[in-house]
Amino acid sequence: MSSLFAEHILTWMILVPFIGMVALLFVHERKWVLVTTLATTLVNAALALQLWVSFDNVEKGLQFVERVEWMPTFGIQYAVGVDGISVLLVLLTTFLPPLCVLGSWDSITTRLKAFMMLILLVEGAMLVVFTALDAFLFFMMWEVTMIPMYFMIVLWGGPNRVAAGLKYVLYSLTGSLLLLIGILALSLQAGTFDILSLAGYDYTPDSEFWIFLALFLGFAIKLPMLPFHTWLPDAHSEAPTAGSVLLAGVLLKMGGYGFIRFCLPIFPEMSHAFAPAVLWMSVAAVLYGGYMALAQVDLKRLVAYSSVSHMGFVTLGIFSFNNEGVEGAILQMVTHGLTTGAMFLIVGQLYDRTKSRSIADYGGLQQRMPRFVAILSLFAVASFGLPTTSNFIGEFLILVGVSYENFVFVVLAMGGIVLGAAYMLWMLQRVAFGEARTEAAKKMTDLNTREMWTIMPLAIAVVAIGVYPGPLLEAMDASVTFVVERLASIL
């Protein structure tokens, strides 16, 4: 392999989606548009696998670093690199888009090319967010991810799409502005945009609190944490399938990633001071999200509220500041991407058939769609963290991590898991079992080969991580230990 390729693999990964977008300009036939996009995303997935294979698990710092001066006047660089934390999120980011393309193979009927371009744009921007070492680059691409999502919701979304899109944009902009304030304030004081150097600087005590708060809120809205979550059910439920998958699967993870990349290393004391409040809010989110999901009659909203609950686990893990908690949180982000992505694909498959997202419109699917019900059952139980599926590992590690802090959190968070079992199985009972409640539900056909191909990679990944999480945990272990130990030494 040439050194040009091996040394610049991250840049190549970032470039591939954009090359794909350009290529799409010259393709007109529907089939070839789909194939081109699929090929592009698959190439990127292969590159990500290559990155993972050549990734050194022992190295605690950054790898594959590339730095090019961009705006020297302001000290802004094009700087990318991955450590154990981001490499997993990069993997996730490249894993989902091919499935999104497959999932929207038949369901997107209008402006297909634009839709595919948006998928690629999101993928490219997300890759930059997870690999950026420069705060400005990070922020810029953070903003870029928002725009394609907005268009996906507003142009291809459900009946209530405009309101949902507006809400999404309002929330996101508020978050982005807070983030912008935070990043500007950081770099004005430290005199650099380099994320690693930002962590080494001593900020004035007066500003520290406010900068932390701005950054924290920016990430908290994206994640979303409890009081900022109401954009999520609307955006998820109105977005087209691929949009929901990307939104839930990857975009939310930017928030959690931001906490680990910015809040913890740059403001260890502030993070520590905020931790009790954050932990309580996280537990509240776990319970509240689960409780809300119990009340939903719309499949997509149910999955969306379950995301709120799962993201509560993520913050619970991150703010327990130990290996178990943080690694659990990262794993939870990855596996939530897989299971929730799968849930949205599954609901999308139902929606394609009947154009209904209402639980009450289904029932008795097991008779006509045994394959579908098998898959749905798998992801329903994976979603609430049944052991031997991937989510269990993350949740268990988080529980162990947070148990060092305060045991009450373990007890309360377990309540969230029970709620998870309740709403998922109740949904399963109403959708898959019993008797068909509508004529449409009686005429359903089982999944075809393409749909099986869409969902099987996720099913395999979920079970494989559930029984053998070692490789993922080993990849992040050194980096997380580095972050956690640094934090412990400062406190």
Next chain:
Amino acid sequence: MSIYTLIPLLPLTASFILILFGEGLQGKGHRLVIPAVALSFLMSIVAFLDVSANGPIRVHLYEFLDVGRLSVDLGFYIDQLTVLILLLVTGVSTVVQVYASRYMIGDLRHSRFFALTALFTAAMTLLVMSSNLLLTFIFWELMGLCSYLLISHYAERPSAARAATKVFLVNSVADVGLAIGVVLTFLTFDTLDIPQILAIAESGADIPTLSITLLTLCLFCGAVGKSAQMPAHIWLPFAMEAPTPVSALIHAATMVNAGPFLLVRLSPVLVLSPTAMMVIATVGGVTALFAALVSSTQTDVKRTLAYSTISQLGFMTMLCGVGAFVAAIFHLIAHGFFKAFLFLSTGNVLAATHRHVEEDAKEKGPSRAMGGLFIGALILSVIPALVIFSGPYGYLWLSQSFSAANIALWIVGLATIFFTAIYLFTSMTTIFHRSPPGAKDGSPTVIATPFSAKHVTGVVVIATVMVAVLIVVWRWFAGFLSPAVGGLPIQANMELSVWILVPLAAAVGGWVVAYLGFLRPKTLETPRWRKKLYVFFLNKGYFDEIYDVFLVRPTIKFADWMWRRIDQGIIDRFVVTLGSASVGIARWLGRFVDTAGISRTVESIGKDIDASGQAARRYEPHTLQHNLLVVVFWLIAALGFFYWIVG
């Protein structure tokens, strides 16, 4: 890698093949599963011989987790306790699979059924072989999933679908306790490796009793769920919605046995906390008695059997609670074989005559030989319970410091035996011998006695032989198992004392009462309090209704209320108001700076803004531009804020 890995691996592989290629193998699943399970039964025998010759075996497979302080190896710990249960699980499972291969002919979900029963068996073997508490928990939950999927086998029946959900939820609530217990164990012992935990507990290390009590009770909470102890017992009758072979599997081999197994597995830890032991004994005793009473009032054969299992499990739990761990496992195994037999023969009767409740029983059941076997099984089920009241364990009861509790346990134990005898007698005679009540109008209400003098003699003979065999088996059993369990060492002198007469008398008394009740004309008046009591137990103590009214429905209603009032009513309203207001302000600003393309339609500004998101739709035609204006507005606000902080 040891060959014993094959014990769970064979059924697991069979299950995976069926899950993946089941559609192509429809109707042939049993040909794969039966050999797999039978082979693992053979492997279990090998393991049994190996362990009895060379002591416990440890097998290491791979590192499951290694994060921070937590390190979990996926491996097996095969000791005397494990091999005994393995024999039960794989043995009963093999029989059940063979039986099911006939029972399930022509079933629509043939492959699914065999895939899941194989997985069920594999999960139980993994559970008993696991060397780590986390893995125990994992397979514990996996069994829950299998039971869920098997109970929903006849998914088109709404009752089956509901039952499946209910069963899983009851279990998952209880498993919260187990999960917390696992975390607590880790915090207390700093490891989850079972042999290490047991070694620490036995070494007399200085561990605060409070944390032992807490973790034991949490773990016990899980056992309460899986083993259907009160108040989580309601799931077991619901599990009857599954096909009969599954019931046999759940009651005899997998699932419910996990509870007593866990308690015995961790017995060295358990005995460190007298409080926890007391709680366990109490819960077990209450369950045993309550379920026996309920069982004697039920008219549905399958439900009678379900409550009888609950009662027997209660008995085992009580035995664990008083420290009679060996007896608990003895009872577990005896009960397992007995119950499997009972289920499979009931299933035959029911399947043969297509009746589900005794009222429909029209004809005599299968041959007398079957009935004879039944009596044997019955004695087998009652007598293990008797053993512990005497001889080797007599001192346990007497050595308990709290004499009142001691007496209470005696009473509960004897009463349970008494009622067990009654319901076993009734249900047996109704299935196999009795003519249906009310079948013939105007006929005498006294029904022909099922047992002639010849039968009685037969029973006595069989009983004597059984007791003799039992004593021999028991002595060997206690000697074999005692190294694997904690607690007080069993006395070298294991003679049965005269005390065995007391529980025997209780059992015989139960039989006599049942027999007399049988002869008595139905028209006789019964006192009101007895009727009330009867109705109370007939309705299973109203547990289902209480849960439904006080727990399930309020939860769902409250969730709905919260979603409408808080999530949409407060948080969302706030955001939408803020959003709409900022759009409004931006528009107003836009008009002032006269941005091109801004609509003149500002009629919505200042009007009441609807809480629901739809209100925002009014801004639809100019969404993008408005968004840009919102950005500008917020940017100005943010810069002002920023200036205020930094400047």
